[in-house]
Amino acid sequence: xxxxxxxxxxxxxxxxxxxxxxxxxxxxxxxxxxxxxxxxxxxxxxxxxxxxxxxxxxxxxxxxxxxxxxxxxxxxxxxxxxxxxxxxxxxxxxxxxxxxxxxxxxxxxxxxxxxxxxxxxxxxxxxxxxxxxxxxxxxxxxxxxxxxxxxxxxxxxxxxxxxxxxxxxxxxxxxxxxxxxxxxxxxxxxxxxxxxxxxxxxxxxxxxxxxxxxxxxxxxxxxxxxxxxxxxxxxxxxxxxxxxxxxxxxxxxxxxxxxxxxxxxxxxxxxxxxxxxxxxxx
Amino acid sequence: xxxxxxxxxxxxxxxxxxxxxxxxxxxxxxxxxxxxxxxxxxxxxxxxxxxxxxxxxxxxxxxxxxxxxxxxxxxxxxxxxxxxxxxxxxxxxxxxxxxxxxxxxxxxxxxxxxxxxxxxxxxxxxxxxxxxxxxxxxxxxxxxxxxxxxxxxxxxxxxxxxxxxxxxxxxxxxxxxxxxxxxxxxxxxxxxxxxxxxxxxxxxxxxxxxxxxxxxxxxxxxxxxxxxxxxxxxxxxxxxxxxxxxxxxxxxxxxxxxxxxx
Numbered sequence: 001x002x003x004x005x006x007x008x009x010x011x012x013x014x015x016x017x018x019x020x021x022x023x024x025x026x027x028x029x030x031x032x033x034x035x036x037x038x039x040x041x042x043x044x045x046x047x048x049x050x051x052x053x054x055x056x057x058x059x060x061x062x063x064x065x066x067x068x069x070x071x072x073x074x075x076x077x078x079x080x081x082x083x084x085x086x087x088x089x090x091x092x093x094x095x096x097x098x099x100x101x102x103x104x105x106x107x108x109x110x111x112x113x114x115x116x117x118x119x120x121x122x123x124x125x126x127x128x129x130x131x132x133x134x135x136x137x138x139x140x141x142x143x144x145x146x147x148x149x150x151x152x153x154x155x156x157x158x159x160x161x162x163x164x165x166x167x168x169x170x171x172x173x174x175x176x177x178x179x180x181x182x183x184x185x186x187x188x189x190x191x192x193x194x195x196x197x198x199x200x201x202x203x204x205x206x207x208x209x210x211x212x213x214x215x216x217x218x219x220x221x222x223x224x225x226x227x228x229x230x231x232x233x234x235x236x237x238x239x240x241x242x243x244x245x246x247x248x249x250x251x252x253x254x255x256x257x258x259x260x261x262x263x264x265x266x267x268x269x270x271x272x273x274x275x276x277x278x279x280x281x282x
Numbered sequence: 283x284x285x286x287x288x289x290x291x292x293x294x295x296x297x298x299x300x301x302x303x304x305x306x307x308x309x310x311x312x313x314x315x316x317x318x319x320x321x322x323x324x325x326x327x328x329x330x331x332x333x334x335x336x337x338x339x340x341x342x343x344x345x346x347x348x349x350x351x352x353x354x355x356x357x358x359x360x361x362x363x364x365x366x367x368x369x370x371x372x373x374x375x376x377x378x379x380x381x382x383x384x385x386x387x388x389x390x391x392x393x394x395x396x397x398x399x400x401x402x403x404x405x406x407x408x409x410x411x412x413x414x415x416x417x418x419x420x421x422x423x424x425x426x427x428x429x430x431x432x433x434x435x436x437x438x439x440x441x442x443x444x445x446x447x448x449x450x451x452x453x454x455x456x457x458x459x460x461x462x463x464x465x466x467x468x469x470x471x472x473x474x475x476x477x478x479x480x481x482x483x484x485x486x487x488x489x490x491x492x493x494x495x496x497x498x499x500x501x502x503x504x505x506x507x508x509x510x511x512x513x514x515x516x517x518x519x520x521x522x523x524x525x526x527x528x529x530x531x532x533x534x535x536x537x538x539x540x541x542x543x544x
Binding site: 051058060145148149150152153154155156157158159160162164 | 348351353373374376377378379380381383385387389391392393394404405408409411454457458
């Protein structure tokens with residue numbers, strides 16, 4: 001006689017495990033399981049954020065570790081962000097030129113490039129590049145430490161791992177993202193101007209004057225500072241995924257992947273909210 | 283009994299001397315999902331004494347050590363360190379108690395981006411910020427000399443053998459002069475000669491420092507060498523507790539089987 005099993009997921013539909021029949025959860029079971037996991041993930045992330053915040057604002061402060069992370073997140077990402085920003089600037093320049101020429105509005109080219117780079121492309125490109133490089137690095141590093149019990153060893157040595165590992169990394173991301181965004185903006189504008197000049201000569205001075213005409217600091221500052229929120233998202237998710245890893249090498253790989261994917265996803269989703277907020281407030 | 287607030291505001295030297303056992307485990311239970319690893323175990327360890335926890339692989343011995351140092355939380359029961367229940371303490375409150383404890387992990391858990399000297403200096407750098415750089419270096423050298431690793435200061439953990447990593451791990455565990463040392467399988471994966479050397483080292487440190495120790499091991503010879511008392515676990519329960527002679531004279535089938543096969 002085959003074994004009768006009542007699954008934990010569905011007491012109303014027992015399945016006979018006779019080697020031929022496999023248990024297939026219903027769509028409702030799957031959907032509710034997914035929602036449970038989603039709430040659990042967000043709940044645990046919230047608890048993690050609170051632990052990190054408490055550790056970050058209470059002494060002793062890990063200034064040395066913060067300096068290390070500022071270097072790791074900031075100066076070591078500079079070249080990558082510069083290159084990405086430059087490429088984005090060229091792409092926007094070529095596309096904008098084509099569109100504006102079609103509508104007979106080429107005089108608006110400098111302003112369109114400036115606004116596109118500083119308000120939209122610069123922060124997003126910076127966030128995605130840093131999420132890929134720094135997010136994956138933090139996720140993999142902390143995951144590797146977790147599976148080799150190094151984080152447990154830190155805690156067993158009476159040192160708060162949230163204070164020494166997570167807080168410096170997250171604070172470094174928050175502080176460095178706006179500065180890296182400025183690097184991306186500068187390289188985007190520079191290369192965008194260069195691409196335009198190859199087709200239709202325009203002095204850099206004229207380009208800047210025309211591009212920033214009529215605008216003020218508050219036209220660009222909020223968009224640059226919003227990248228601090230990107231930094232918080234990137235650092236928080238990477239540290240969270242890394243420090244809760246289980247499962248050896250596979251777990252480390254999963255943590256690195258999740259850090260990048262979820263960091264990038266929430267970065268873009270947060271932009272939807274922040275763009276609206278900035279438009280309303282400023 | 284002191285409250286958690288009292289612990290948070292006490293001076294560092296929280297572990298008072300007295301008649302209270304340094305560790306008292308009472309009806310401790312722990313399960314991972316449906317798998318129960320500890321089923322209401324109880325024992326105590328007095329100051330200056332060594333307890334060996336024996337059992338088959340997967341019987342929750344390592345989990346027990348992690349519950350004692352607070353890296354895991356129990357489902358029920360209590361762990362008291364010098365009379366103070368550690369249940370529900372925050373990381374920072376637990377940190378005050380952990381300063382008087384040392385933990386040697388099964389695979390040493392050395393920080394792989396730091397040198398041997400930096401690994402041992404790590405707890406000192408965080409808890410003894412009053413210590414000058416030269417004094418800290420002297421202390422690191424002294425600790426590494428105690429474990430026979432004074433010539434390997436600048437090596438990375440990946441350059442060391444398993445036995446050498448355990449020695450460095452032991453030096454790191456001793457950095458803050460603990461009153462209680464927890465050792466998770468200190469001789470696991472080592473050849474008989476290296477195992478003997480680690481046992482001798484542990485005995486020497488116990489004599490010199492008068493520390494209490496809890497050693498988790500499945501190595502009966504090692505337990506017999508270094509422990510004052512032994513506890514044998516099976517399926518989450520304490521099968522027998524006593525000196526080695528009590529195990530030898532026991533009529534319990536599992537104990538006889540364990541001794542025969544060890």
